[in-house]
Amino acid sequence: MANSYDVIVAGVGGMGSAACWHLAQRGQRVLGLERFDLGHGMGSSHGLTRIIRLAYFEGSHYVPMLKRAHQLWKETGEAANTQLLYVTGSIDLAPEGAGFVESSLASCIEHGLAHEVLDARAIAARFPAFKLTPQHKGLWQPDGGFVASERAIYAHAGLAMARGAEIRTNEPILSWRPTAHGGVEVTTARGTYSAGKLILSAGAWNPELAQALAPNAAVVKQTIGWFAVSKPALFQPDRFPVFILTVDEGNFYGFPLWEHPGFKLGGPHFARQPFDPNDSERVANEGQVDAIRQCLARYIPDAAGAPLTVRACMYTVTPDEHFVIDALPGAEQVTLLSCCSGHGYKFASVIGEIAADLATTGQSAFDLSPFSLARFQKAAA
Ligand SMILES: Cc1cc2nc3c(=O)[nH]c(=O)nc-3n(C[C@H](O)[C@H](O)[C@H](O)COP(=O)(O)OP(=O)(O)OC[C@H]3O[C@@H](n4cnc5c(N)ncnc54)[C@H](O)[C@@H]3O)c2cc1C
Structure with a gap:
């Protein structure tokens, strides 16, 4: 029919x-x-890339699905004769006791994921682009990376x-x-x-x-940006990982350089503006762009150049x-x-x-x- x-x-x-x-x-x-x-x-x-992390602070029950997702991104890329998954390793960065590094670590232990816990000195030695506080620690997981969304x-x-x-x-x-x-x-x-x-x-x-x-879904707007870098060598995918970063200013997330000359950073994650998806405008939030630039200037100064591209994007959040x-x-x-x-x-x-x-x-x-x-x-x- x-x-x-x-x-x-x-x-x-x-x-x-x-x-x-x-x-x-x-x-x-x-x-x-x-x-x-x-x-x-x-x-x-949209926005070229999305992080994939297997060390999952949001809940260890996601890990079996993540393992399968990881495998499928690889297989689907091969089937389509392209690359969808880029494995760079992922690092969760937060001050001692901030919570989410511990939750990510727990999901690694429960599901047998390779990982290392790094102190501030080890983070600086391995990834010199980060200028974090002495209280920061990191959870490194080698299978993380990004998907070409x-x-x-x-x-x-x-x-x-x-x-x-x-x-x-x-x-x-x-x-x-x-x-x-x-x-x-x-x-x-x-x-x-x-x-x-x-x-x-x-x-x-x-x-x-x-x-x-x-009643249980709120649509919010988020801003992401790509910023000029002064030392591109520090941010190449073969030596710089995807990361999530907790600092006094909020939670941010970033990527190595890929398919764009700028360094991509998003956040603060919880600075969410309610948004009507039927609004035809997708205007980036200037306050959020400023917050991202301040985060870069303080913690990743070699990527704190001029904004090259900024984009607004939405997502849909449930109460939990x-x-x-x-x-x-x-x-x-x-x-x-x-x-x-x-x-x-x-x-x-x-x-x-x-x-x-x-x-x-x-x-x-x-x-x-x-x-x-x-x-x-x-x-x-
Ligand atoms: C700034 C930002 C950063 C993010 N970072 C990450 C990250 O690093 N890692 C991660 O895992 N996730 C991340 N996310 C979340 C992730 O991107 C979303 O969860 C995901 O893209 C949602 O996909 P979707 O298919 O539900 O929505 P979409 O990709 O938006 O697809 C929904 C589709 O439905 C279409 N549609 C809507 N209404 C109708 C209709 N009536 N008829 C026909 N078609 C319709 C739309 O046009 C759209 O194409 C991020 C999100 C944002 C906004």
Whole structure:
């Protein structure tokens, strides 16, 4: 039947493109519907790169998924004849007792991840670009690195299309409804489509498509920038890692030089501005740019040059900062991904695979209970 599919994927960004690939790989008839162009800069996944860390202070229960994500980024890059994963090592940097280094260490110990704890002197000797306080310590994990996030959307979508997936861009979904026989009907500005299953991977627009999520999802704006460096040799990917850094001024995160002449730094992580994704402006927050520049001047002075590029980006946060991967209450044929609370891109490869598993078998190899919608009701009770 025309306009009829096994699965419709609502939103072809980080998560949705991966879901399209894993579904198409299983022989499913897939339709991906995307509001904007493929790889646009209006959502949550632009800005060239995203950090992947396996030492996970957010919770050791993420580590099995991270291991699989890591493997999939490598395999998918090979399948698409490109490189999606760059392993540079990751370092978590914070003053003694600040908490998150200890939590990252605990996840390394529990899951047998290679790691080293470095004191301030060892950090300075190994990575001379950092000028930190004597109280800082670091957790080094050699498997961390970054994912080429924009490239990965093209890679996932390209692989999916090569296996027969249809991807329609500039076609926003206006509404969807469950059908009497247990499927879904989806209406866009250009047509109506039916499918057995629906995956909602619309990022910051997920709360509009899933009322059950809306009370527990806040969309916020963040600013990132690339700054001129005075000693580029210090920041090359073969000698400088991805990092997260806690200092008096807040939590920041950064990358080695890659595909851009500037040094990329984001933060402060919790300086979040509520944001309406339907606002057509994506203007960087000047206060945040100033905070980033002050952090660079004080702690990474060889990367504290002029801003070369600044970008605004959004993400969707839940009250406990954990993900949502769950069926919608009352509509088991609809899977909601992902509300990743600012730390989700690294998982897109495995979340795509999980979405395909749920759509085709109703099950996942991973324990998804920490990501249920029901946890919000339990917390409120
Ligand atoms: C500044 C910043 C830094 C970050 N750093 C990291 C990091 O270092 N590591 C990490 O792991 N994570 C990081 N994250 C988080 C990560 O980037 C996000 O969790 C991830 O990109 C979310 O992907 P997504 O697919 O849910 O959203 P998106 O990639 O935005 O995809 C959603 C798609 O749905 C489309 N859409 C929306 N509504 C509709 C509709 N009605 N019809 C059709 N299509 C629709 C959108 O246009 C969009 O393309 C960061 C986020 C930001 C903003």
